[in-house]
Amino acid sequence: MLPLRVRDIAKTFVMHLRGGLRLPVFSNVSFEVAAGECLVLGGPSGVGKSSILKMLYGNYGVDAGEILVAHACRPVDLAKALPREVLDVRRLTLGYVSQFLRAIPRVPALEVVADPLIALGSDRAEALERAEAALARLNLPRELWSLPPATFSGGEQQRVNIARGFISDHPILLLDEPTASLDAANRAVVVDMIEEKKAAGTALVGIFHDEDVRDRVASRVVDVSRYSQRRAGQ
């Protein structure tokens, strides 16, 4: 069973506060992702790349089609799953590195990073040790580790976010521009981390605006504009 199969998904946003104005974005988007592959969603701004990623994570509703995830050895259709099932899939199967960290008040960076492992039942000391290693690898200054990330710079927050997203061993990992606010040295670290996930058999789906990063990590690129429901200038 492939980790992820997307069949004919479609999205139209309906603006209820604008008299039900309909904004069709894409339809009939289909792709599959095998273990060890990094599939990149490409195409110009506004074609729906982030929307697809949010649909894959269960944050946006799906108007049509199927999102089949291999979860605990059985296929689960995230397009129709109940909220409880979506949460279970996220806990065990589906990781997500969003563009920005949602900082939790008063929780130190180290615990923010270790939290997914602790939630999966790992030993707390071991989880904190792995979190330290991840933050050190991403060059986050040691004096920040015990502070809550709310006051960190954009790049520092993003490195906490990446460390948290990469720490667990979810079979599928979604990446929404993980390198956008990073300098060249840290971008190179993240490229290495993505390559290690691929080598470990993780199925990745990502958006990368940085062409150099995209060329280095992409196994395949799906051009989302092929499925666009928009006409030029619309």
Ligand SMILES: Nc1ncnc2c1ncn2[C@@H]1O[C@H](COP(=O)(O)OP(=O)(O)OP(=O)(O)O)[C@@H](O)[C@H]1O
């Ligand atoms: N929650 C929403 N409500 C209404 N419209 C939305 C919503 N989310 C996205 N859209 C619209 O859907 C279209 C696709 O947006 P999306 O962010 O998925 O594009 P993208 O390809 O990721 O763009 P970019 O490369 O600029 O980040 C845009 O026209 C956007 O305005």
